[in-house]
Amino acid sequence: METLQQMTKNGQVAHSILLAGPEKIGRTTIALQFAAILNCEDTESSKKPCEQCRTCRLIMSKNHPDVIHLVPGNVLCRGEGGHESHPNSRDIRICQIRGVIETVSRYPFEAPWRVIIIEPAEHLGRESANALLKTLEEPPEHTVFILISATPHSLPETIVSRCRQLTCTLVNPRIIEQELLLRDIPPELASKATQAANKRPGEAIKFSHHPDLIEERIMKLENCKNIINAGNSDRFQYASELANNWRKDRTMVYEELDIWNSFWEENLIRAARTENLTHPAIHASLAGLKAVDNAKNNLDALVMPRLCLELMLLQFPALN
Numbered sequence: 001m002e003t004l005q006q007m008t009k010n011g012q013v014a015h016s017i018l019l020a021g022p023e024k025i026g027r028t029t030i031a032l033q034f035a036a037i038l039n040c041e042d043t044e045s046s047k048k049p050c051e052q053c054r055t056c057r058l059i060m061s062k063n064h065p066d067v068i069h070l071v072p073g074n075v076l077c078r079g080e081g082g083h084e085s086h087p088n089s090r091d092i093r094i095c096q097i098r099g100v101i102e103t104v105s106r107y108p109f110e111a112p113w114r115v116i117i118i119e120p121a122e123h124l125g126r127e128s129a130n131a132l133l134k135t136l137e138e139p140p141e142h143t144v145f146i147l148i149s150a151t152p153h154s155l156p157e158t159i160v161s162r163c164r165q166l167t168c169t170l171v172n173p174r175i176i177e178q179e180l181l182l183r184d185i186p187p188e189l190a191s192k193a194t195q196a197a198n199k200r201p202g203e204a205i206k207f208s209h210h211p212d213l214i215e216e217r218i219m220k221l222e223n224c225k226n227i228i229n230a231g232n233s234d235r236f237q238y239a240s241e242l243a244n245n246w247r248k249d250r251t252m253v254y255e256e257l258d259i260w261n262s263f264w265e266e267n268l269i270r271a272a273r274t275e276n277l278t279h280p281a282i283h284a285s286l287a288g289l290k291a292v293d294n295a296k297n298n299l300d301a302l303v304m305p306r307l308c309l310e311l312m313l314l315q316f317p318a319l320n
Contacts, residue, residue, distance in 0.1 A: 003166055004034045008048070013038065013113075014164035015139035018121070020152040021168030023254070024202035028069075028119060030168065031146045035059050035067045035115035038144065055111060066111040068103065070118045076100055090250065091123045097131040104135065104143045114143045121147035122154045122300065129156050136162040151300045170199035180208055198262050217259070224263040228319050235313040243306035246299070253299070257292055264288035267319065284317040291315035 007013050017034075019027045036049035036059045049056045058064035070076060072089045076099030079085065083095060100116055108114040118124070124132065136145060136159065147163060149155060173194050179201065180190035185208045196214045197204035207214050227238055246253045264285045271281035291312045298308035 004030070005037060005048075008037050013144060015141075015143065016136045016145045016147070016163040018147045018149065018152060018155075018160060018163035018165040019168055020149055020165055022170060022200065023150050024200040024206075025168055025170060026201050027148045027168050028117070029202075031115075031117045031119075031148060032060055032062070032067070034146065035064075035113070035117075035144075038113040038115065039064075039066070039111040064111065066108040066114045068100075068114075068116050070096060070100060070116060071120075072123055076103065078102075091125050092118065092128050093125065094127040094131050097124075097128045100132070101135055104140050108142055112142070114140075115146060116143065117146045117148065119148035121149040121159075122151050124155070124159075126156075129159055133158055133162070151296075154300045171201050173197075173199060176201050176204045180204060183208075198258065198265070217262075220256075220259045221263050221266070224260060225319070227313070228316055232314070235316075236310060239306060239309040239313050242309045246305040246309075250299075253305075254296070257296055260292045261289065264292065281319065284319055287315065287317050 004017075019031060021027055033049060036051070036056045039055050039059065040049045041053035041055050042048065042050035049059075051057070051060065055064065059067050062069055068076065070092060072092050073087050074085055074089075075096060077083070077086070077093065077095045078099055079095075086093065104114060104116065139145065145163075147155075147159070152160060152165065176197060176199070177190050177194040180193060181187065183205075185193070189208055189211060192211070192214055193204045193207035196207050196217050207217075227235060242253055242256060245256075267281055268285035268289070271279045271285060294315070295308050295312035298311075299305060
C-alpha cells in the first residue's frame with residue numbers, strides 16, 4: 001500500500017497495475033483503497049483516503065460509478081446483437097472487454113480518475129486479453145487499470161509486461177490478530193480466527209464473523225487425515241469428486257487445496273518442534289506441500305483436473 005500511496009504523492013501514477021498474490025489476503029481491498037486515494041474529496045488532510053467523504057464511502061462499498069469491478073459474468077456486457085446473457089460464466093469474456101474499452105473512451109462521470117479492477121485476471125480468455133492489450137498500451141490519461149491475480153505466471157507476457165507488478169504477501173498472524181482485536185473481536189475468537197486463517201486477513205475476518213466456519217475447517221482437516229490413511233481407491237474417489245466440483249465451482253476446489261496446504265503446514269510445524277530435522281514427518285509434510293503446489297500449478301496450466309488431482313493424491317505420503 002505504501003508503494004501505491006507514494007505514486008500519488010509523486011504524481012507518477014501507473015496506468016496499469018498488476019496486484020499479484022494469494023487469494024483472500026486483501027488484494028481487492030488494496031485496489032479499492034488506491035481508487036479512494038486517487039479520488040478522495042478531502043484536499044486538506046494528509047491522510048488519504050479519508051474514508052469519510054462521499055466518494056470514499058461509495059468506492060469502499062463498491063457503489064461508485066467510476067470504479068468498476070470487472071469479474072466473470074455480465075459486468076459491462078452490452079448484450080447487443082441477440083447476445084445471450086452469461087451471469088454464471090467462469091471467464092471474463094471479450095464482450096465485457098469491449099464494454100471496458102467503450103467505457104474508458106469517455107471521461108469519468110464525476111471522479112478525477114476512473115479505475116477498472118479486473119479480477120481474477122487469469123480468467124481473461126485469449127481473445128479478451130488480446131482485446132485489452134491495445135488499451136493497456138495506450139491507456140486514457142484519466143484511467144487506471146488494476147489487474148488482480150493469484151497466478152501472474154499464467155497471464156500472457158504481453159499483458160504482464162505492460163503492468164507495474166506489485167506483490168501482495170501473506171500477513172504475519174500477530175498483525176492479523178491485533179487488527180481483529182482493534183475491531184472489537186473477543187480475544188479468544190480473534191486467536192482462533194487468526195489460527196484458522198492461515199495468514200490471510202480476509203479469511204480471519206470471515207471466521208471472526210462466522211465462528212461456525214472454524215469448526216467446519218477443523219472437520220475438513222480431520223477428513224484430510226482420514227484420506228491420507230485410506231487406500232488408493234478412496235483417494236481416487238476423492239480426486240473424482242474434486243474434479244467434478246472443478247466443473248461447477250473452481251473456487252471451491254482451490255479452497256479445498258488451501259485446506260490441504262494448511263494440513264501439511266500444521267504437520268510440518270508439529271514435527272519441527274521435535275528439533276529432529278530427520279524426523280520422517282518433516283519430509284512427509286514437505287512432500288505433501290510440494291504435491292499441493294504442483295496440483296495448483298497444473299490446474300492453472302489447464303491440465304485435465306482429474307489427472308492432476310489423482311497425481312496429487314498419489315504423491316501424498318502416509319502419516320503415522
